Amino acid sequence: MLAIILFNYTFVLTLLSSSTIVSCFFLSSLVKQYGFSWLLVRPFKKFVKRVYSYRFLFDAQGMIQEAYDLAQNGSFVVNAPDVHYHFVTEPHLIKEVDHAPKDVLSLQAAAKIILQPEYSMHRFDWSLERGTDGTPLVRTLRSLLRNDLPNILPKTRLANSAIIDNLVRQSKNQRLHLKPVVRACVARSNARVFFGEEIATNKEFMEAAEDFISKTMLIAETARLLPRGLSHIAARFLESQFSSQRIVYDTLVPIAQQRIDEQELKRSGHAVPEHKDCMQWIMQQSSRLRPWSAEVTTPWTAGRIVHELMALWFGSVHAMGMTIIFAVRDLCIHPEYVDLLRKEFEGPSYEAWERTGYGLPLLDSFLKESARMNPIDSVSVRRKALKPFDLSNGVHVDSGEWLATPLQAMLQDPKIWADPSSFHGLRHVDAATLEKLENAGSLSCPDPTKAALLTDTRGWQTWGTGRTAW
Numbered sequence: 001m002l003a004i005i006l007f008n009y010t011f012v013l014t015l016l017s018s019s020t021i022v023s024c025f026f027l028s029s030l031v032k033q034y035g036f037s038w039l040l041v042r043p044f045k046k047f048v049k050r051v052y053s054y055r056f057l058f059d060a061q062g063m064i065q066e067a068y069d070l071a072q073n074g075s076f077v078v079n080a081p082d083v084h085y086h087f088v089t090e091p092h093l094i095k096e097v098d099h100a101p102k103d104v105l106s107l108q109a110a111a112k113i114i115l116q117p118e119y120s121m122h123r124f125d126w127s128l129e130r131g132t133d134g135t136p137l138v139r140t141l142r143s144l145l146r147n148d149l150p151n152i153l154p155k156t157r158l159a160n161s162a163i164i165d166n167l168v169r170q171s172k173n174q175r176l177h178l179k180p181v182v183r184a185c186v187a188r189s190n191a192r193v194f195f196g197e198e199i200a201t202n203k204e205f206m207e208a209a210e211d212f213i214s215k216t217m218l219i220a221e222t223a224r225l226l227p228r229g230l231s232h233i234a235a236r237f238l239e240s241q242f243s244s245q246r247i248v249y250d251t252l253v254p255i256a257q258q259r260i261d262e263q264e265l266k267r268s269g270h271a272v273p274e275h276k277d278c279m280q281w282i283m284q285q286s287s288r289l290r291p292w293s294a295e296v297t298t299p300w301t302a303g304r305i306v307h308e309l310m311a312l313w314f315g316s317v318h319a320m321g322m323t324i325i326f327a328v329r330d331l332c333i334h335p336e337y338v339d340l341l342r343k344e345f346e347g348p349s350y351e352a353w354e355r356t357g358y359g360l361p362l363l364d365s366f367l368k369e370s371a372r373m374n375p376i377d378s379v380s381v382r383r384k385a386l387k388p389f390d391l392s393n394g395v396h397v398d399s400g401e402w403l404a405t406p407l408q409a410m411l412q413d414p415k416i417w418a419d420p421s422s423f424h425g426l427r428h429v430d431a432a433t434l435e436k437l438e439n440a441g442s443l444s445c446p447d448p449t450k451a452a453l454l455t456d457t458r459g460w461q462t463w464g465t466g467r468t469a470w
């Protein structure tokens with residue numbers, strides 16, 4: 001027994017001393033290479049960097065702006081508590097990000113972290129790579145929805161004017177708050193276009209669909225910011241408490257299933273009702289031939305269609321609502337534009353715009369300037385690296401790190417925009433239109449060479465960039 005104890009004692013001592021010798025050797029070689037102070041300073045620096053990253057939660061723009069002002073070589077780094085960002089500012093670097101293969105840089109993977117759809121969108125487990133089960137949304141939004149604008153726009157005008165009249169009547173001459181009015185109009189317009197007239201007038205659904213937007217943010221932020229073990233429990237708890245995502249999903253799935261069944265009936269020669277909305281178009285596109293790059297080629301189920309619509313609903317209603325609220329607020333702050341814009345509305349351009357979706361250059365410029373002054377996010381073009389990625393300026397991005405553009409800093413950069421901190425509602429109007437303008441008074445454009453439409457995404461990351469800008 002004594003021998004065993006003695007043996008173990010010696011064994012433990014030997015182990016301890018040898019491991020101490022190895023660590024001492026390792027430490028002394030580090031000290032030799034980098035110096036003694038480095039050894040003490042490194043963990044301290046790491047700790048400070050970690051603590052400092054929490055500033056991102058309440059002052060992301062301040063952190064980005066400071067780094068932007070010091071940036072060289074077209075890129076810089078900012079650390080948020082959960083994301084290591086590489087920001088790119090030069091057009092050629094932004095192009096490299098846009099052109100990266102879909103299995104290397106992913107918007108979907110970044111959005112999955114920001115929105116936490118597993119908890120916030122009825123357990124939607126979307127793929128990290130774009131288009132693995134086809135891209136029915138691309139043709140739906142880019143062609144089918146766009147082609148239907150002449151049909152959509154006049155109906156939207158009438159529906160919105162009825163909503164506003166109704167809210168004014170209900171308010172009984174009390175002051176109306178802007179946010180609920182804009183939210184109601186945007187939600188109603190989008191619901192009609194996405195799901196059809198019947199759903200857009202379903203009161204219980206519409207209340208849940210509007211509530212779903214704020215609850216998505218709440219659940220997603222909770223899941224992101226709490227420590228890993230706790231975040232799952234807290235997010236599942238919130239998911240069970242807020243019923244809006246369930247109401248939206250449970251209402252839409254039977255309708256999507258009915259559309260799938262109708263399509264089958266139509267194929268076998270039966271007469272079926274005609275639907276013109278995104279749900280129908282997504283369903284039809286998903287049952288067509290897929291691009292060669294799709295891994296899954298079976299038609300989408302009703303649940304898959306509805307999940308996609310929920311994500312689309314969140315993205316579009318949230319962004320549109322905020323953008324319009326800022327624009328109306330800017331019009332109140334700058335009433336000198338009211339007459340000009342009203343005149344454009346009351347002229348022949350409005351009717352042409354409703355027929356084609358094009359025209360109204362003054363309103364276009366005003367909205368663009370409002371979006372420039374009040375971007376709804378300080379960051380755009382977010383991409384998570386699924387594999388390591390190298391930029392041509394020598395910056396290496398490790399797998400798990402993110403790339404992005406510093407949207408707000410770029411929109412207010414004096415090197416890009418003349419007089420960037422002032423609101424110029426005609427800033428984006430082209431020289432020919434400006435010349436023809438009567439009654440513009442003192443209103444002008446500080447740099448007509450930079451004029452471009454709101455939908456022109458070159459040098460304008462508000463909508464993202466390149467292939468993924470909508």
Ligand code: HEM
Nearest residue numbers: 107315316319320323380381382462463464465468469470
């Ligand atoms: C003012 C309103 C809007 C803003 C500011 C906005 C902004 C953005 C941004 C920044 C992105 C990321 C793109 C990238 O990183 O390259 C994006 C993606 C997207 N947006 Fe919007 N958006 C708006 C309205 C809408 C609307 C109304 C729709 C649909 C009708 C929509 C559909 C989409 C889709 C489907 C994507 C994903 C693109 C993809 O994965 O390829 N957005 N949007």
